[in-house]
Amino acid sequence: xxxxxxxxxxxxxxxxxxxxxxxxxxxxxxxxxxxxxxxxxxxxxxxxxxxxxxxxxxxxxxxxxxxxxxxxxxxxxxxxxxxxxxxxxxxxxxxxxxxxxxxxxxxxxxxxxxxxxxxxxxxxxxxxxxxxxxxxxxxxxxxxxxxxxxxxxxxxxxxxxxxxxxxxxxxxxxxxxxxxxxxxxxxxxxxxxxxxxxxxxxxxxxxxxxxxxxxxxxxxxxxxxxxxxxxxxxxxxxxxxxxxxxxxxxxx
Amino acid sequence: xxxxxxxxxxxxxxxxxxxxxxxxxxxxxxxxxxxxxxxxxxxxxxxxxxxxxxxxxxxxxxxxxxxxxxxxxxxxxxxxxxxxxxxxxxxxxxxxxxxxxxxxxxxxxxxxxxxxxxxxxxxxxxxxxxxxxxxxxxxxxxxxxxxxxxxxxxxxxxxxxxxxxxxxxxxxxxxxxxxxxxxxxxxxxxxxxxxxxxxxxxxxxxxxxxxxxxxxxxxxxxxxxxxxxxxxxxxxxxxxxxxxxxxxxxxxxxxxxxxxxxxxxxxxxxxxxxxxxxxxxxxxxxxxxxxxxxxxxxxxxxxxxxxxxxxxxxxxxxxxxxxxxxxxxxxxxxxxxxxxxxxxxxxxxxxxxxxxxxxxxxxxxxxxxxxxxxxxxxxxxxxxxxxxxxxx
Numbered sequence: 262x263x264x265x266x267x268x269x270x271x272x273x274x275x276x277x278x279x280x281x282x283x284x285x286x287x288x289x290x291x292x293x294x295x296x297x298x299x300x301x302x303x304x305x306x307x308x309x310x311x312x313x314x315x316x317x318x319x320x321x322x323x324x325x326x327x328x329x330x331x332x333x334x335x336x337x338x339x340x341x342x343x344x345x346x347x348x349x350x351x352x353x354x355x356x357x358x359x360x361x362x363x364x365x366x367x368x369x370x371x372x373x374x375x376x377x378x379x380x381x382x383x384x385x386x387x388x389x390x391x392x393x394x395x396x397x398x399x400x401x402x403x404x405x406x407x408x409x410x411x412x413x414x415x416x417x418x419x420x421x422x423x424x425x426x427x428x429x430x431x432x433x434x435x436x437x438x439x440x441x442x443x444x445x446x447x448x449x450x451x452x453x454x455x456x457x458x459x460x461x462x463x464x465x466x467x468x469x470x471x472x473x474x475x476x477x478x479x480x481x482x483x484x485x486x487x488x489x490x491x492x493x494x495x496x497x498x499x500x501x502x503x504x505x506x507x508x509x510x511x512x513x
Numbered sequence: 514x515x516x517x518x519x520x521x522x523x524x525x526x527x528x529x530x531x532x533x534x535x536x537x538x539x540x541x542x543x544x545x546x547x548x549x550x551x552x553x554x555x556x557x558x559x560x561x562x563x564x565x566x567x568x569x570x571x572x573x574x575x576x577x578x579x580x581x582x583x584x585x586x587x588x589x590x591x592x593x594x595x596x597x598x599x600x601x602x603x604x605x606x607x608x609x610x611x612x613x614x615x616x617x618x619x620x621x622x623x624x625x626x627x628x629x630x631x632x633x634x635x636x637x638x639x640x641x642x643x644x645x646x647x648x649x650x651x652x653x654x655x656x657x658x659x660x661x662x663x664x665x666x667x668x669x670x671x672x673x674x675x676x677x678x679x680x681x682x683x684x685x686x687x688x689x690x691x692x693x694x695x696x697x698x699x700x701x702x703x704x705x706x707x708x709x710x711x712x713x714x715x716x717x718x719x720x721x722x723x724x725x726x727x728x729x730x731x732x733x734x735x736x737x738x739x740x741x742x743x744x745x746x747x748x749x750x751x752x753x754x755x756x757x758x759x760x761x762x763x764x765x766x767x768x769x770x771x772x773x774x775x776x777x778x779x780x781x782x783x784x785x786x787x788x789x790x791x792x793x794x795x796x797x798x799x800x801x802x803x804x805x806x807x808x809x810x811x812x813x814x815x816x817x818x819x820x821x822x823x824x825x826x827x828x829x830x831x832x833x834x835x836x837x838x839x840x841x842x843x844x845x846x847x848x849x850x851x852x853x854x855x856x857x858x859x860x861x862x863x864x865x866x867x868x869x870x871x872x873x874x875x876x877x878x879x880x881x882x883x884x885x886x887x888x889x890x891x892x893x894x895x896x897x898x899x900x901x902x903x904x905x
Binding site for chain 1: 847850851852853855856857858859860861862863864866870871874875876877878
């Protein structure tokens with residue numbers, strides 16, 4: 262059982278007009294096996310929370326803490342956070358030309374596990390996971406995210422979640438740009454990974470449609486850099502019906 | 514294959530001169546001559562010198578012999594011989610002439626032409642290896658002629674190391690049906706300067722592969738000119754370079770298609786890291802009216818690993834006949850950026866390994882085309898070393 266604990270997190274970004282605060286005190290605890298959905302309007306700071314936990318250099322933590330089983334995550338470099346068991350499924354994964362998917366996956370797996378995976382079982386595991394995500398095997402020899410469609414990029418992110426077996430997976434708008442079939446396939450991948458590893462999931466989404474496939478235990482409504490309301494899955498239904506309007510009229 | 518259409522670069526790549534450029538003056542009109550006086554000392558604004566730091570090359574433009582040479586280490590498989598011919602004899606052979614002042618000086622002041630002969634129909638089981646080494650930064654004019662008889666099959670590895678200012682002319686003649694691979698390795702110390710003109714004459718139905726690997730040297734400028742002595746010839750030009758801070762690595766190719774049904778394929782890849790690391794690639798292809806059925810393609814890719822590095826890439830294609838099989842080129846310069854680094858590190862990959870992964874991936878395809886395992890292994894090792902140097 263692991264715990265990812267975020268306490269009173271304040272995060273800023275540098276802009277031309279100076280530092281701009283985006284997260285204004287976020288407190289959230291996720292335990293193994295739990296699925297938390299973070300929902301909120303565009304610009305509310307959802308993605309900032311995801312990238313801050315992963316350690317993107319653009320985001321500056323000004324106060325607060327993030328700990329993983331008591332270890333100070335904010336003191337770790339980006340790669341150390343990943344090796345500690347934090348995975349960020351990105352909304353816009355970048356292209357890295359010339360580096361094949363298979364080479365990348367093997368390198369990442371070796372880094373995360375601290376030893377190279379056994380070749381035969383690894384190849385089998387990758388093939389099986391790709392088949393489940395309806396990814397053609399030729400995919401493995403393509404350049405990393407090079408010329409991938411939006412749907413291919415998202416499948417590839419979830420493929421990594423399945424193979425790298427993190428303790429906590431933060432999925433940033435994994436549903437955006439997916440048609441219904443792709444959404445179902447990707448969601449099934451998340452559920453499989455969760456079931457096999459018992460990881461905690463932080464699902465960041467604007468819309469409720471992915472929650473039809475991945476049932477959250479907790480729903481947090483994010484507004485203006487902090488959590489405005491918390492509840493169970495029923496809160497998502499209410500958001501679906503009412504939208505975010507009633508939160509946005511709330512003075513910050 | 515598209516005609517005159519650059520291959521679409523990957524999104525996010527920086528493009529320099531990606532579009533087809535037709536030069537003001539045809540490559541066919543560029544001066545070639547044995548006479549040094551036909552080439553004024555370059556001031557740096559000439560088309561063929563505009564990327565080169567000519568102010569640091571003064572001694573190589575001076576028309577006087579030094580009488581100095583490089584250490585010569587050879588490994589010659591059976592049947593291969595080395596001798597020398599006089600400069601006038603070489604001139605009478607009707608081979609390509611020097612194309613710039615440095616080459617004209619080197620050809621005139623070398624004191625003689627080192628002739629490496631590979632007899633007709635010879636099939637060499639192992640490569641010819643010649644390593645040239647400078648020790649005191651001496652100014653040397655060198656002139657070699659690699660003469661490969663008809664239907665011979667050979668690999669020649671020409672290494673350059675140490676400290677020197679070396680001006681070189683290398684004439685390569687491949688007889689009809691010959692199958693030749695020439696590897697030129699530039700692994701000089703960082704103070705060295707190397708200006709070279711390599712002329713490749715491809716015989717009828719011959720196949721010549723010219724592989725340039727430039728890793729070391731303060732200034733390396735290698736001009737490779739290709740002509741075809743008959744139809745059916747094939748030329749493959751591969752290049753790998755890695756420029757560090759302060760290095761200027763320049764590769765210029767000119768493939769002159771005058772014979773029909775010949776092929777040329779050029780692929781050069783360069784990585785750059787560090788302030789003022791500099792690379793230049795110029796790829797000129799001329800398809801003359803007589804060169805029906807020509808098939809040509811050239812590609813240059815550069816990878817900037819750090820800020821402050823600069824790569825210039827200029828492909829030129831001139832076509833004088835519509836009766837060709839294919840002609841195209843592509844050129845792109847990309848950057849290893851913070852977002853790529855973040856992505857790889859967010860998957861647990863440490864920073865130095867992420868960089869290595871990207872660079873290895875970048876070079877993998879062209880290195881695999883070299884087809885000489887010992888060179889491929891050596892090259893990947895050297896690249897690792899270059900990357901490790903950056904971390905230190």
